[in-house]
Amino acid sequence: xxxxxxxxxxxxxxxxxxxxxxxxxxxxxxxxxxxxxxxxxxxxxxxxxxxxxxxxxxxxxxxxxxxxxxxxxxxxxxxxxxxxxxxxxxxxxxxxxxxxxxxxxxxxxxxxxxxxxxxxxxxxxxxxxxxxxxxxxxxxxxxxxxxxxxxxxxxxxxxxxxxxxxxxxxxxxxxxxxxxxxxxxxxxxxxxxxxxxxxxxxxxxxxxxxxxxxxxxxxxxxxxxxxxxxxxxxxxxxxxxxxxxxxxxxxxxxxxxxxxxxxxxxxxxxxxxxxxxxxxxxxxxxxxxxxxxxxxxxxxxxx
Numbered sequence: 001x002x003x004x005x006x007x008x009x010x011x012x013x014x015x016x017x018x019x020x021x022x023x024x025x026x027x028x029x030x031x032x033x034x035x036x037x038x039x040x041x042x043x044x045x046x047x048x049x050x051x052x053x054x055x056x057x058x059x060x061x062x063x064x065x066x067x068x069x070x071x072x073x074x075x076x077x078x079x080x081x082x083x084x085x086x087x088x089x090x091x092x093x094x095x096x097x098x099x100x101x102x103x104x105x106x107x108x109x110x111x112x113x114x115x116x117x118x119x120x121x122x123x124x125x126x127x128x129x130x131x132x133x134x135x136x137x138x139x140x141x142x143x144x145x146x147x148x149x150x151x152x153x154x155x156x157x158x159x160x161x162x163x164x165x166x167x168x169x170x171x172x173x174x175x176x177x178x179x180x181x182x183x184x185x186x187x188x189x190x191x192x193x194x195x196x197x198x199x200x201x202x203x204x205x206x207x208x209x210x211x212x213x214x215x216x217x218x219x220x221x222x223x224x225x226x227x228x229x230x231x232x233x234x235x236x237x238x239x240x241x242x243x244x245x246x247x248x249x250x251x252x253x254x255x256x257x258x259x260x261x262x263x264x265x266x267x268x269x270x271x272x273x274x275x276x277x278x279x280x281x282x283x284x285x286x287x288x289x290x291x292x293x294x295x296x297x298x299x300x301x302x303x
Contacts, residue, residue, distance in 0.1 A: 188249035
């Protein structure tokens, strides 16, 4: 093993001028017979940025990317171990799956040239993204085989957790609302005023063009802040002023208040099973990775 590593270092020394490692090719770690370079770290960070950009942008995106930096090398080492294990198990990924994932990402962009330009900003080309997606799928597949498929949640575990944590399974107070949606601001104001004066919605439908829906919502869970701030101040049967959201106008009427109530075991079991599964998954995955690390040669090099 040390002979392999020494040969790798020697090759890099001859390739880089004056015996100094190029910045991008500087070795940062060795995992069994594979070298992790600074470029690998940079590419990994850029790939994470591309993934997060599907849901975030601007400051929120950069904060999320920066939060990943401290653990980046450890994550990359663990990824290498999983990929090596996938190779040992002869796991392969169908090209069609990778293409489908690429196509899904491309849908975020109006033109393919916009997609390519965004990749270029991160120092990537499509082949880099395909390779990272393939590696991600290989890692997922080997974890599925070695860890996830071996986890089971017994009914008595669910029951015990429920009995010990009943306070976590209380459904909060709900507001039952009628929601009226209009496109025109003046019509929305006039309709709200008419409803407050006691006119019936069925009669007003002849005069105004609107849609009506029913909605149940709990505080702090279901509604946008600007809506919650209005509807949770309404009295029973009270009509709100129109609220503009994304170019449309909404009027709310409070129809009922349902008090908080204890959920029974049947109503809580899906949530409990998901929680217990995730907990076991994290514990077993950490244990499996720790075992892989103990069986492997891992060397983190000083900067």
